[in-house]
Amino acid sequence: MLRAKMISEMKAVSQWDICIIGGGATGLGIAIDAASRGYKTILVEQYDFAKGTSSRSTKLVHGGVRYLQQGNVKLVLEALKERGLLHKNAPHLVKDQSFLIPNYKWWEGPFYGLGLKIYDWMAGKLGLGPSVILSREEALQHAPTLDQEGLRGGVLYHDGQFDDARLAINMAQTAVEQNAVLINYMKAGQLIKKDGKIEGIRITDQLNGDEYTLMAGTVINATGVFTDILRKSDDASKSAVLSLSQGTHLVVDKHFLPGDTAILIPETSDGRVLFAVPWHNKLIIGTTDIPVPSPSAEPIPKEEEINFILDNIGNYLEHEPKLSDVRSVFSGLRPLVKGDAENTAALSRDHYIELSESGLISITGGKWTTYRKMAEDALKVAIEAKMIPDRPCKTEFLPIHGALPKVDYSDPAYYYGTDLEKIRAIENDQPLMAEKIHENLPYTKAQIAWAAQEEMCMTVEDALSRRTRALLLDAQAAIEAAPLVASILAAEYGYSNAWIEDQIHQFNQTATHYLPNPIPTNSN
Template identity: 50%
Template sequence: VNLAEAIFDLGGVAINYMPVVSLIKEGDLIAGAVIRDGESGSEYQIKAQAVINATGVFSDGVRKMDEPDAASIIAASQGSHLVLPKAFLPGNSAVMVPNTPDGRVLFAVPWHDHVVVGTTDLGVDNITVEPVPMEEEIGFILTNAAKYLSKNPSRSDILSVYAGLRPLVKAGDGSSTAALSRDHTILISNSGLLTIAGGKWTTYRKMAQDAVDQAETMAGLEERPCRTEHFQIHGWTRQAIPEPSLGVYGADAPAIREIAIEEPALAEKFHPELPYIGAEVVWAVRSEMARTVEDVLARRTRALLLGARASIEAAPRVAELMARELKRDGDWQKQTVKEFTQVAKGYLPPA
């Protein structure tokens, strides 16, 4: 979110709920994209001198918009994680196990006054927006984590489970995703679609630099030196934030504090088991482009990851606060809560 806000700070534009539905070609070359408003259904044409496909595990879908017969390049690898109460790893130190029985790394990291334990590396063929941890992954993490945590975790201790898909680039026979490189790759189609794939979170800045540098050359644009290596993204501040729960907002924390002062009810937590207050919901709508309950509980805060059941219980209150800001009615509240609850069920700990 802070990266998206930094785009606005620099005079750029970032839009959510506006998927690309097709690519525009002039002659045989990519000249833009057709995008659809996810709320109104209206479509718009956006012309561009360069189009970059940076869609992670969904890269092949965009490539096939350009070339329907394009060979798939993505080998998705699922990594799953469990969230446990802080008592399982007291203190502020993390634990890393460099070699589990399957040769992977296991870690337990203090996070938002909880503990995240992971991960796995399981090749998957079905690429979805909401991957679900598999039973074998949960068992593997619990069994191995029990050897290193302060006490043995059981399924009843799990607050939330979640999975992500790594967008690895295929190589060789693809028999093991663990053996595939995490380096990024740039591909340019005959029509000029620039795809950047692979990579990882720790190299995202260099990925962006390489992609933009290549796009400048390809489109014949003025080539300028990259300035992002030491760039301070939105929210950067030297000042310490006194409230631990608002620390993640950095320079935006005073604005959220002011919302709570203006309306004291918003200074209260929206669920007793979650560390978030109502003012954060209002801020997410006003300043972070939150449009649904899922946006707030899964992407603007970490509520869903810290406690799936508590988040489901908090959803109606969050919807109420959002509806007031967005001028939505009761039917909208019911629908957004229903949609969030369906997603959140995939994060509930197994029975």
């Protein structure tokens, strides 16, 4: 998957069936669905694939226990089905994760136990494992560092855990294998209209300033938190459909919750659930929910969010994590639909699709777990509007790039699936490439080179935030690894020392916000 090759293929096509704007989970899912049906498909993304919300989740592929508690049975059924399908289609990325709900009150065991039995029943044959009510001793076997004072027992259940950005990259590769064209750092600009109907868009290459025109019979707005900006570009009279919220996560060392079991706190001081989930040999704790007035590409965690997470998780762990224990802190924005837009077809309570008078299809809301169903629903709208011919959906059983039936999860690079053998071949042929990029990170030089050669990695941030997850696992280590990573990418692309220096500077500016105690970056 090479960007130059994608641009060359783009130039060779004069008319597209479908043009997708936005390279997050939703847009990538639509690209796979559309291309696999045989539609001539192109996707453009103004930043990197999954730069925004789609790389900043709690890393769960789940039915949504809290939605069941709210009585949203339809959504839970849909999400549980999609969880099961994704577990089958991307087994190298989606794995079974056991969760413990600790019980400190007499009624919590039977209450959550019954609810989770219903959750199991709803999952049916696509379930990942049965829930179990545990005694106090059994709960401590699964989570020995739980606060023991007043602990009565727990309920153990199963959900899915994954690497969101890695899934996004593999989805991009899957779409390309289905003959789609995908280009990151390509910004959509002016919509092209004739007689009030959209015929295409103008786009600008963010890396060199080149401008192009894409003509397309169907244009789909899958820009996540930026959805309203494109909707209003289409029709200035449109009212906003999104209300944005920010969710922040902290990453700490695994010793705060050793073992493989995650914990779920069903109700925090603000009424949300709180997760502590093992991930890449670290522990992710989150999340928060605070309103934000406008979208941004790089949301910044607030001190109150960090304190909220530390205070709440500290009530349940024997050893309370302190600010000094935090290796990284990251925030993502959620596109929450706040009400029906004009002419909106709400295909589920979780995601909304709008077909405007000009023919722009906007899809927003939703969550990672249901991306495949969202894509299918978006194309259903285009088919029903006779914008594209009716062809059956093929994604229900379509494997994602890298799918491997038997995965060794003990290998720190398991998530590469079938590609891991090729990366190891690079390391075997060039022993220096087997060296780590930093002593505190699990990634090798070969993985950076592979990202440039096969995964459309264009910047140091792409490499350290999404092709590897270094920035999310240990922000300080990522900052220290940036010069080496920049030099590897420069060697792959033939870039100058000036490019290397500029990339290090840009990365440090971004990475500073992932540190719990921000430090000034070198401006030279």
